Amino acid sequence: MKTAFITGTTSGIGKATAQILASNYRLILCGRRADKLVELQKELEEITEIYPLVFxxxxxxxxxxxxxxxxxxxKAIDVLVNNAGNAxxxxSFQEADLNDLEAMIDINVKGLIYVTKAVLPYMLKQNGGHIVNLSSIAGKETYANGAVYCASKAAVESISKGLRLDLLHSGIKVTNIAPGAVETEFSVVRFKGDKQRASKVYEGYEPLIAQDIAQAIAYAVNQPEYVQIADVTIFPKAQGNGTTFVKKI
Structure with a gap:
């Protein structure tokens, strides 16, 4: 059985990805919250082998x-899903808290680099593997009041493209997944736990849910060996671009 290494599995897209891949992969579940990892491990270990990593x-x-x-x-890792990330x-840039800006660069960019650099030698050793990076529509379209978040996701887009080129002769595939509006803990974290403000982001239309993105990841990694899904952008039906929505309110 192949092995998948997934970051940010304690909630949202990472958790949903672990749940959907469990039927075909052994899972290395990664996250900061040990208690949440234990919960997910108990849920999935009846389906597959689980190895939790807290970092x-x-x-x-x-x-x-x-x-x-x-x-x-x-260490024979076949799939790496770089899901961990935050807003x-x-x-506005001039009013933003510098700690917030640094956190987005540290998690979304440097964190992805660290994990990929740590895992990649094991993929290179076996001359194969698949790296899936979670970017965002924000990495393709910059919007007001999101300069650094958008920059961090644009960096993920560029890293995905560069990795695909650098690893082309190594038998390692690279997929970039760019979600639009997905209702997870994302907005709650962005708004410092203000659930009421977070819920307003999704009012008046049906957003994507974590399982929608997890299914796209599963689709990409379960393709035949010769097929490489390079880039996928996923919107809810009500979303036209990064900031344009049809809302029934």
Whole structure:
């Protein structure tokens, strides 16, 4: 059975991806919240083998220590899903909290780089694998009050394209997934736990849910070996671009 390594599995898209891949993959579940990882492990270990790893993608030492601590049989990683990511705040650049801006770069960009650099040697050793990076429509279209978040996701887009070129002769596929509006904990985190403000983001239309993106990831990684899904952008029906929606309110 193949092995999938998924970051950010304690909620949202990462959790849904683990649930949908469990029928065909052994899973390395990664996240910061050990209690949530244990819950998911108990849910899925009846379906497949599970190996939990607790670390913060922002911490380079934690990332490399965690990946290198894997037992030998778990180091044969076939699929890496770089899902961990966050938005912090929705303010103009001049008014934004510098800590929020740094957090988005540290998680969305540096965290993805750390995890990929830690896992990639094991894929190169076996001359194959598949890296899936979660970017966003924000990485394709910059919007007001989101300069640094959009920049962080644009970086993911560029890293995906560059990795695909750099790894072309290594037998490793690279897929970039760019969701539009998905109702998860994303907006709650962005608005510092303000659930009422977060819920207004999705008022008046039916947003995507985490399982929709997980299904797209599963579709990409379950293609025949010669097929590489390079880039997928996914909107709810009511969304036309990064900031245009039809809302029935």
């Amino acid at each position: 913060d993608v922002r911490n380079k030492v934690e990332v490399f220590d965690a990946v290198n601590s894997l037992p030998e049989k778990w 912090h705040g929705l303010s």
